[in-house]
Amino acid sequence: MGNGILTLKKGEGRSLKAGGPWIYDNEVASIVGTFEDGDIVEVHDFDGYPLGRGFINRKSKLIVRMMTRNKDAQVDEAFIRMRVKNAWEYRKKVVDTGSCRVIFGEADFLPGIVVDKFSDVLVVQSLALGIDRFKGLIIEELKALMAEDGIRIRGVYERSDAKVREQEGMERTKGFIGDPFDTKVEIEENGVHYMVDVKEGQKTGFFLDQKYNRKAIWKLCSGARVLDCFTHTGSFALNAGLAGAAHVTGVDASELGVAQARENAALNHLEDRVDFVCADVFELLPELERKGEKFDVVILDPPAFTKSRNSIKNAVKGYREINLRAMKLIKDGGYLATCSCSHFMDYELFTQTIGQAARNVHKRLRQVEYRTQAPDHPILWAAEDSYYLKFYIFQVCDEK
Template sequence: MTIATLKKGEGRTIKAGGMWVFDNEIETVLGSFEDGDIVQVHDFDGFPMGKGFINSNSKIRIRMMTRNKEQEIDEAFLRMRVQNAWDYRKKTVDTSSCRIIFGEADFLPGLIVDKFSDVLVVESLALGIDRLKDTILKCLRSILEADGIQIRGIFERSDAKVRENEGMERFKGFIGPEFDTNVEITENGVRYIVDVKEGQKTGFFLDQKYNRLAVGRLCKGAKVLDCFTHTGSFALNAGLAEAGSVLGIDASELGIAQARENAKLNGLENIVHFQCANVFELLPEMEEKGEKFDVIILDPPAFTKSRNSVKNAIKGYREINLRAMKLLKDGGFLATCSCSHFMTYELFTQTLHQASRNVHKRLRQVEYRTQAPDHPILWAADESYYLKFYIFQVCDEK
């Protein structure tokens, strides 16, 4: 087998338990290979580090599959990985809709599989795992069927730009027979129609499942503002929790149209309303009108997807949080988050503190949360820890 040998002093990530070997960490690659092949990884002194798949197109040159140099990456191995992922979900989350495979954190690097009721949505982001995808999905269907779960269809959403970094084309389409891509799911008692074909990412953000539930507890009788509502998930949880009134805001007309349908689906159209608008423009207008809310939720898209744009992201997060704090009644609650792993916990916390000082507000932390357990955080794999979620009570300085 082809052997990739690390430079002396390199490989810190995989030695700490991570999954990636970068191009500048490799001294030599001995033997012939095609991109996507499995190779052996050795430390500079020849000590075997395990096996992974290689891609000369990517800065992430090797993604590790196993630390066992004797392990064959065959169907039995892949079935074991998938079985472990499913067993973990059964113990930690509601599996009616959940993320079954979360890439590196499930030791299947570059692969995402979400289950929405009886439909699977697949996102393949690395060449090596793409070659193993069909076998993995065959194993997954078999494992689910053994638990009495019938999957009626699989849709692939491998249309992210990051595939181009792997020398791969973007792809979106059915794997197997076609089916209705508007799928009804229930989460926290809220019903949604998930558009797995045209919705963002794989169609719905499962990572906020229990954060939505946590915010809902604060909303009974409250006037609620849900910013960047997407298809209305936080807003609908607030409505189901007997909020007095809820307004959801998003710049996407498609998202708002779906949110309104979801409100009707839950019989909440008289309580939960939606508006298509730019949050950055609307919050100052609300402030000028003297509007006040009991609960405000900020669930923005990632303002930064690279280290180069972190400074601009900080400005964006500070601006929306500052505006939200000014719109809250004294003693109101702010739920606020960042979904970019480049916006670290320390940076996000510091930014919120700056925003509160700028508007002379005191923050009382109710709780700090992160992504749902079906998106496990693998220590030493920083990219798996991305969602930072705070709930504060916001008080005037007196």
């Protein structure tokens, strides 16, 4: 496990001392001892005061991911099993565990690893060197804990194919962990059935974080004409259909996404009321406006328009544009559900951007509710990255 000590520069480590989970390479004064990248090291303040222990990786700008604030804690198998057990016990209390995120990295004090459960399949995404060594143990412990609750996991698939692995000096990888199995998995959420492709779908195959936000639109959609933009595999559109919408149009730029969405509509016997179009939302919305189309409900669930601080300006433009266009398509007194999944587009900036869009098109917004991600994606205060999803529902009224 190594025997190293990392000491911070004087005045550094402010985020860490406020409860943050990371140390950056430019905060470090010295590293001594014998260890390899991926080992646990002790972290000391500039004056030698112990701050805890974490995984080190000198290849990464994010040089230490903290595992514990207890300087005497041994980060061994028993410690990892305890963290995994805590994560599973928490899910059983706060969400429907039929399909859910079981481990959410730093927010579960297991930095760099995500595990999603889709019915009887687990999908793991390991993005940090230190935790990667414990990947097998984490999966084994989860399977054992679920078996105690009568849940048999039939297969595990790895989706560690994200680019950030390269920043850790690791190769991207994907494939079966253990025996091969059918990677198309049927799940049920809010009474809606989906086929999830854990091998080829985006990220781990399906976005579980919007589970209860999708349920929140039900009451607005009964008898309504609905437009669902960036529908991916049809999740909001199908919730609207099942909630009794008169007609739903889902739009996505991905042919694969649209094909899966149509398959999901058939699975729920909604083909007569829910249809899908493969198109660029930025091009389609002005076209619908020119045709004089109007909707009772418009849903905007775009991908993250920014994944770094450098591109925030362009992201703001993108969010303003789609919200502005959507508001113009909503009947007076209709509803807008709009969200951002980029943590760089924080609550204040997102709120301000929607307000600008409304002023630009002379609409008045009445806030129905504000929501974030489902509680199986817990927000750890002091870990900024863990709070990323902002979700608003507004009534959109013409200025009179």
